Amino acid sequence: MPELPQNLFGQIDPPQRLLMGPGPVNAHPRVLRAMGADLLGQFDPEMTGYMNEVMALYRPVFGTDNRWTLLVDGTARAGIEAALVSLLAPGDTALVVNFGRFGLLLQEILHRIGARYETVDAPWGEVVPLDAIAEAARRVRPTVICTVHGDTSTTMAQPLEGIGAIAKEVGALVYVDATATLGGMEIASDRWGADVVTGGLQKCLGGPSGSSPITISDAAADRILNRRHVEKGIARDDIENGAGRMIGSNYFDLAMVMDYWGPKRLNHHTEATTMLYGARECARVALAEGLPARFARHAAAGRAMTAGIRAMGLSVFGDDAHRMTNVTGVWIPDGVDGDRVRLMMRTHFEIEIGTAFGPLQGRIWRLGAMGYNAMRHKVLITLAALEACLQAEGHRLPLGAAVPAAVAAWDAA
């Protein structure tokens, strides 16, 4: 074993970096401060009180009255897997609305848990028309229609108004991965008719990765509780098992997680208290700002970023009509080395912008403005820095145009 340095690598001391990529972004300072509170016993009344408050605070964030609105202890991807493994038993069929990397992730998880799936697809940079979803749903008759809301890999936001009616017609439930939009664009779980919606803290909610808010409709809860099989070591007379097939994961068994968050207070995992404190504060910050104001702020940031980019003579990636407000894809101009620009942005300006995946790797940058970073001055700083880096790289572009264009676009309602 190599010797450790005597100072054990020293105190944590990250650079003060502005994270303007597709997430994670800088945490709101109130969130980090809230996470400094000391721990409580798992079933202490103050702790279960905080759990109940988290449930109440996340209902408006999800646009729902759902009783079962809680946290999965893990990153956003943990929430996705918990939803899918709890909703779909092996052999069940899903329909995946697929328009980017995270639609591929849904397929991947479904495959691993033994579910079947079919897809209804759009090319990267577009969204799937609702009538295509309806047509596919009628053909496939899925148990669950699964979709991403905002896919950061393509910067597209799938319209979901009306998806509930399609699902109802074919007797399906709807699952939505809202990781990248929760707290930044409207999530209208009840109005959309989305049964299960999951998110993360590290995007528009301005917290750290590691806790996944989730909301579950009564219909989805019925389906999940029908699969309830309380683990041997904690089985109780007052909790009846369901007739459905046991859920293939213990950790992601939402029936047990609900019984932990509900009045039964089943002893499942030990709640990640500090992450819960953080998630609670994320929702408090968002609700204190007011959700409509918050969505408008993200929209202004996206508008300003897009206008600034275009004023620089660069092209914005993807379908204008369905862009996420909080992440903007930018075509890397011919002759410019995208990674060199990203490196210069980081080393000269302490600003991080994102690279891309799959078919877009090396072809676009992704510029985020979300949560605590969806602010006018941060958009302006990012644009000014990008202009300087492109100039330094020898790319010819109109100088001094991006910032005023962004200011004007921010102020345009």
Place this chain on the structure above:
Amino acid sequence: MPELPQNLFGQIDPPQRLLMGPGPVNAHPRVLRAMGADLLGQFDPEMTGYMNEVMALYRPVFGTDNRWTLLVDGTARAGIEAALVSLLAPGDTALVVNFGRFGLLLQEILHRIGARYETVDAPWGEVVPLDAIAEAARRVRPTVICTVHGDTSTTMAQPLEGIGAIAKEVGALVYVDATATLGGMEIASDRWGADVVTGGLQKCLGGPSGSSPITISDAAADRILNRRHVEKGIARDDIENGAGRMIGSNYFDLAMVMDYWGPKRLNHHTEATTMLYGARECARVALAEGLPARFARHAAAGRAMTAGIRAMGLSVFGDDAHRMTNVTGVWIPDGVDGDRVRLMMRTHFEIEIGTAFGPLQGRIWRLGAMGYNAMRHKVLITLAALEACLQAEGHRLPLGAAVPAAVAAWDAA
């Protein structure tokens, strides 16, 4: 939707409570402070640098040279499930060393992931003799021998010296759940011959729940990487899939998690940065104290708690020879209502002590002294408070005996 209170439930403000149950316990203040650092981009060099430091810091904590020593993003239970689902494919056979609730949890998870298992058992309050494990291993010829190290449900610590030789003889790997002992009792992964060991922060490491340190031997890594199937959306030419069966979970796929922590930096989940900062500081606190000093401190705390309990005339639960140093079970005396005493401990003294599970529910209390709370004054305060509560409940006991007995036992080497 019911109206939320105008102050959105107010700032987080938990009571200053001393957590002397079986965990979670109070976090070390240094850990909470470290978690206040701002976030970094997922692949920023400082972030991957911190990941590498975490790997280096946890090797001595686990008593190993294993290259693959990292964090699973979730509670301790997430680490357990990640280990089992990655090591065992459906139909593979495990041998479970079963002596408490967490042995039942191992069985539960194995069942859910489609593995077979047999058990070698001890009654609650005892451990499993090594020759019984050897005999069972020869009979069952398992792929993996799975055991808990310290099972808080029974306060017993399973001796593991020699388990590696047994496994070797039958061609098995060894998995150890060290959630409740990591950082408090010696974990000698390499000397024991344990291939995969997992832990949590919220016990002897004095951090919050929500991150699960794990170490993986080369032999176990070979087995896991042979099951490598990189998800579609992030497949790369430089990462070859294995011939083994795909792991049944995406989130808990340790092959992808290793490729994320390793030089390939595969884009799997978004690391829970704040929890990683906390995990890093937990290890720094432990290593700065020195592991032998830390184990001695936990042993002194357990000795003092046991001596104090006995001086009060109460009986300690379980086999003296194999007690965990950091959790002590106490028989609730006849005529005393255990829950009333716990309530009085909390409401009068702001001290939490634990209840129990399964066959021990209502019959024993569990008193923990771990991490930041394995301190002489905290043990003394707890004993003095318990004495006062028992007296208030009308239980006759020798007054003033517990504290001096505990002091003497603390000081006895």
